[in-house]
Amino acid sequence: MSFHSDASNEDLSDELETLGWYHYDLSRHAAEALLLSNGTDGSYLLRNSNDGPGCFALSVRAKDSVKHFQVTRRDNAYIFGFNEFSSFQDFISHFANQPLLGSDAGTLMVLKCPYPWRVEEPSIYESVRVHTAIQSGRTQNDLVAIAPALGTKEGYLVKQGAFVKSWKQRWFTLNRYELKYFKDKMCEEPIRTLDLRLCSAVQFDYSQDRVNCFCLVFPDRTFYACAKTGVEADEWIKILQWKLSQIRKGR
Incomplete structure (x- = not known):
């Protein structure tokens, strides 16, 4: 209409x-x-x-x-x-x-x-040799591009420990349905990977007597994290809630 x-x-x-x-x-x-x-x-x-x-x-x-x-x-x-x-x-x-x-x-x-939709480009192209004598060992399956997922995010958050309820700064990365946290930004191996498909809710939290705090509710545990600013906390909550909505749509 x-x-x-x-x-x-x-x-x-x-x-x-x-x-x-x-x-x-x-x-x-x-x-x-x-x-x-x-x-x-x-x-x-x-x-x-x-x-x-x-x-x-x-x-x-x-x-x-x-x-x-x-x-x-x-x-x-x-x-x-x-x-x-x-x-x-x-x-x-x-x-x-x-x-x-x-x-x-x-x-x-x-x-x-x-930003113009029509951008001039020089009509100069590399010549291509379709058949080469060098074997790369790759197959056609290797040529399929794997695009990065929409809605990625990373940054430092202060997280509450599981047993000792102390708060420590951790580096968080969000990619597809995995939320990982590391000891710091330079570490390659995460301390833990959270599968958002098991998460039931993400929301602001006011029970921890801390500002800019939010929680992720999982069946076996609720995770608490705090951002530096309210704006940053709001951004994390919104993108995580969007992820949960996409997961529910796919079910």
Whole structure:
């Protein structure tokens, strides 16, 4: 079902066609890779959102991370937060000297330079010898790429011990459905690996008389950890809760 009339739909579609930084169906993962690899602080692009027709995502690089904002097209306007714009040109003009504020992390972001979807590249290519005399020992199965999982995170947290209830700093890494913690960042072998498929809940915790504390509930034990800031604790909780929701969807 359309959110707008046919006439306004045509006008807005025409504008999107001329928008040099509209990347159509670029995925969230690809947008982050583009902006982090080739963009600079303040680089931004527009892409389609998975939420359906008339829904877009504005992806903005903020230093070493990428933030995503929802933009909705309704009738003859674009809705962004509490603001309404008749065109994306009005949108950019409005935020040219007025920074965006990310509510979750409180990060100030300025829209400085659009990231174009059409990038010129030199038409110079390496010649390829398809058949070589060197045998690599690999098979076609080795050529299948294993993409890193979305939603990875790492950082130091202060964790409560299992038997002696003391608190020690540990290095945590989150990849796919495994949450590992190490003695420190330089250690290669984890102290323990937690399988999030066995976790029933992740939430803020106020029972330990510590600030920025959250817990992970497993059948045999509840793990308590504290972050340096409330923002950091909130980021860990949100990404862990997102992981649990993905696990439940797959069941």
